[in-house]
Amino acid sequence: MTHASEPLHIDARGLMDLLRSATMPEGFSALTGLPLVFVHLDDGVPTDVPDLLEPALLSAVCVFVGVASQPLSPRAGRLATRLDAVLEDPSSLETVAATVRRSPVASASLALLLRQELYDRPLGGLVAESALYSALQAGPEFARWLAPRSDHGGAEDDKRLTIRRVDDVLYITLARPARHNALDAKMRDYLHDALLLAMSEPSLRVVLDGSGPSFCSGGDLAEFGSSSDPASAHVVRLTHSLARLLLLLGPRTESRVHGVCIGAGVELPAFTHRMVGAEDSLFALPELGMGLIPGAGGTVSLPRRIGRQRTLLLALHGHPISASIALRWGLLDAIEEQP
Secondary structure, eight states: OOOOOEEEEHHHHHHHHHHTTTTTTTTTTTTTOOOEEEHHHHSSOTTTTHHHHHHHHHOSSEEEEOOOOOOOOOOHHHHHHHEEEEEESSSGGHHHHHHHHOHHHHHHHHHHHHHHHTGSSSSHHHHHHHHEEEEEEHHHHHHHHHHOOOOOOOOOSSSOOEEEEETTEEEEEOOOGGTOOBBHHHHHHHHHHHHHHHHHOOOOOOEEEEEOSBOOOBBBBGGTTTTSSSSHHHHHHHHHHHHHHHHGGGGGGEEEOOOOOHHHHHHGGGGGEEEEOOOOEEEEOOGGGOOOOSSSSSHHHHHHHHHHHHHHHHHOOOOEEEEHHHEEEEEEESOOOOO
């Protein structure tokens, strides 16, 4: 595969010419070395650009990011909604470019998946996300991230959750504080069983929280790359899907998060009917830096709360957003002090 080149900077007229080109989408792809196009929206926007965008953008294996340094005109605003993301802070261009430069295939694949808007069909969206995640696990970008790692965890007891029932409320607490409640296979299986218990009693509500300094630091890095093969991992992921159970439980669920909420630590609580965060909550999607995409349901749960464009921005930036930003975006339903 050709090494990812520097991003292309074009205006709306240039985008129109690009979409009319015979080399689109083959000439603008992570495969051919151009996985990122910045579209500057401050200049005039031709009236026919939005109509041209639909068929080309749905299939282009490339990230289209709008850039604006001033409020958008109505026509530019309509164009912006068709792009994969719009930078609210143009000073972050280099951060986005660096992410795509490091993981061009994963970045373009995530943009392409979100573009399909499968989160409107959430169960199907989970299948598509898992299949793509498994494919990327077999790719060179993940292999490069994985190669130098030596985090194999350490000896610890069997405890992963504490569960208590008060009347018709099942309180499920992630209980691996020394690892910031990193989600390993054992915790996933215990949590799956707890959610199945809630499924069996229609009157039972679920409140999900975490012990220690963080709600959940995401998937346990000590287990990354440890599956026997990506295809089997795909089947396991769907068979023991926490996201699917949270979707089915629907309005009976609430999450109360605090501290670090990374990867699965934000993807899973975003499925709950009500998501409450403490003031110190921080939310991040770091998977592109690993050559992967969110794999715990985040391409379904986050767009349903904050839209596909902000979901992609969160992944492209990699660094966390605060509770106040999460509340403004709609990721959180409320900020409250927690016991």
